[in-house]
Amino acid sequence: MRRGQRLTEQCTLQGRWRMANKSYWVLLMAIMGLVISGCVVGEPQVVVSPGPPEGGFRLGPEDVIAVVVWRNPDLSQAAVVIRPDGKISMPLIGDIQASGLTADELARELTEQYKEFKENPAVSVSVQAVNSYNFFVLGEVNGPGKYPLKSYTTILQAISMAGGFTEFASRNSIQVVRPITNENGEHQEIRIPVQFDALLSENGAAYNFVLRSGDTIVVP
Numbered sequence: 001m002r003r004g005q006r007l008t009e010q011c012t013l014q015g016r017w018r019m020a021n022k023s024y025w026v027l028l029m030a031i032m033g034l035v036i037s038g039c040v041v042g043e044p045q046v047v048v049s050p051g052p053p054e055g056g057f058r059l060g061p062e063d064v065i066a067v068v069v070w071r072n073p074d075l076s077q078a079a080v081v082i083r084p085d086g087k088i089s090m091p092l093i094g095d096i097q098a099s100g101l102t103a104d105e106l107a108r109e110l111t112e113q114y115k116e117f118k119e120n121p122a123v124s125v126s127v128q129a130v131n132s133y134n135f136f137v138l139g140e141v142n143g144p145g146k147y148p149l150k151s152y153t154t155i156l157q158a159i160s161m162a163g164g165f166t167e168f169a170s171r172n173s174i175q176v177v178r179p180i181t182n183e184n185g186e187h188q189e190i191r192i193p194v195q196f197d198a199l200l201s202e203n204g205a206a207y208n209f210v211l212r213s214g215d216t217i218v219v220p
Helices: 002-041 103-114 155-161
Strands: 064-069 077-081 087-090 094-097 123-129 134-139 145-148 174-181 187-194 216-219
Touching (some): 103 123, 134 155, 155 216
Parallel strands (some): 134 216
Antiparallel strands (some): 064 077, 134 145, 174 187, 174 216
16 A cells, blocks of 8 residues: 555655646747747847937037127127047136037036126027038948038938948948947947838837937947
């Protein structure tokens, strides 16, 4: 009787082990399926906004701006070119950072700086010429190079401007190299993966983001 009971218990344990083992493999295959399907969809690993940058156009090197200090023609500047280091030179206050700011942000900063010399200064900044909005395309496209722009441009538009792909292009292995500045003021790069098939899909608008100045599209 005891022997029969032991055999019954062994069979029960073996059955449970087989069920657990089977469940393990089913779960593993399900996880692998999710991973593979995720790779096929190829969603960007870096979250980017599909539209223009928040806050409006940000100034950059070679842009031309006009600075008007109300009732102070000696301090006003009709045409100031932002230098490659991102700064401009203004009377009394000297060099001040302009690149990376909007025109309104720069006007507020200049107002604060001129408070040291004037009572209740009023400063306005307007953009006279946009020369800093450029992107680059490298690799297997028919027209690689630097492209200056006067309006916001998406990934698909940029590829079109570069003449489209060559026959050797790996269309689903595109990367956008984007220069950024971290919280410590250090310059770094992020790489945004882009798949051409995703751009043409039903939800392609979510992937077809607007390029920033300085972006480089690499088509291997």
